[in-house]
Amino acid sequence: MIDIILNGDAYGPCTINKLDISMNNFGSSTKLLASAFAKNTSVVNLDISQCSLGVAGMKALASALKQNSQIKWLNLYRNLIDVDGARSLADALKVNKTIQFLDIGFNRIRNSGLQAITEAL
Numbered sequence: 001m002i003d004i005i006l007n008g009d010a011y012g013p014c015t016i017n018k019l020d021i022s023m024n025n026f027g028s029s030t031k032l033l034a035s036a037f038a039k040n041t042s043v044v045n046l047d048i049s050q051c052s053l054g055v056a057g058m059k060a061l062a063s064a065l066k067q068n069s070q071i072k073w074l075n076l077y078r079n080l081i082d083v084d085g086a087r088s089l090a091d092a093l094k095v096n097k098t099i100q101f102l103d104i105g106f107n108r109i110r111n112s113g114l115q116a117i118t119e120a121l
Contacts, residue, residue, distance in 0.1 A: 030051075
């Protein structure tokens with residue numbers, strides 16, 4: 001269903017450009033969500049704050065961001081992202097040059113995770 005919403009199908013192309021799905025615990029569904037964002041052609045502003053993504057969720061989302069060229073505004077506030085999650089985000093930011101706003105506040109990224117992200121930018 002997420003793929004249909006984000007990318008369109010027989011109902012026509014998706015025209016959603018701002019998506020706020022904050023404060024949801026996606027758990028293992030994060031991989032499905034990430035695969036939809038890898039194919040995203042319309043969402044520009046994505047608020048996925050306070051969703052308890054954790055490292056595995058951040059890695060899945062980072063993989064999707066490597067393929068996504070639409071998202072410009074990304075809110076990852078308070079998602080239990082630690083150093084490894086920050087490093088995977090940094091790898092994605094080396095490829096994805098469209099993100100203009102990024103909120104990574106209130107995560108567990110530590111100095112080394114922050115350094116990886118700032119070097120990627």
